[in-house]
Amino acid sequence: MEQKYGAVIILSMCVVVLLIGMMKKKAEMILNFFVRMVVGLVCVYFLNSFLQANGVAVAVGINPLSAITLGSLGTGGFALLYGIAFCQFL
Numbered sequence: 001m002e003q004k005y006g007a008v009i010i011l012s013m014c015v016v017v018l019l020i021g022m023m024k025k026k027a028e029m030i031l032n033f034f035v036r037m038v039v040g041l042v043c044v045y046f047l048n049s050f051l052q053a054n055g056v057a058v059a060v061g062i063n064p065l066s067a068i069t070l071g072s073l074g075t076g077g078f079a080l081l082y083g084i085a086f087c088q089f090l
Contacts, residue, residue, distance in 0.1 A: 033071045040070030040078050047082070058085045 041062055048059045060066060060081045069077040 036074045037067050037071030058089045
């Protein structure tokens, strides 16, 4: 009987350790997403201002869809948004 309880305790401790490891990885992914999103939105704002000051009529909107694109794709999302904007400009 005591062996069963010991096995259950060891198994539950292993599950707890695995859950802690998964939560750490998820927290890192979520933090990385938000950092890319914030940095991307700041870059979009400054590039929009720079292009407007130089008379180029291309601007990317700052909205939830562009924020999700920037957060998930990072630099590639930034290039994607401006690539689409420049294609519409042509």
